[in-house]
Amino acid sequence: MTTTLVLEPTNDSDLHLLLSLAQRLGVKATASPAAKLSLEERERRFMALFGAWKSEETGEELNKMLRESRQSNRPDIEL
Numbered sequence: 001m002t003t004t005l006v007l008e009p010t011n012d013s014d015l016h017l018l019l020s021l022a023q024r025l026g027v028k029a030t031a032s033p034a035a036k037l038s039l040e041e042r043e044r045r046f047m048a049l050f051g052a053w054k055s056e057e058t059g060e061e062l063n064k065m066l067r068e069s070r071q072s073n074r075p076d077i078e079l
Contacts, residue, residue, distance in 0.1 A: 011045075
């Protein structure tokens, strides 16, 4: 039984994820190209991927948390 499922991912990353998943599952998947976007629209979408980090902690607190969470399997070496 053939069934058609139409997915409309909102970005290229989701599209590639879905195509990769289909390949891993052994499901035939085809993607038809969307309408061509202007350079300005592509740049706007690209820039929308970036943003500032928002957190309750200060930069110093984040650094301290990162340092304290580090683990190493290497033994201490005395020189």
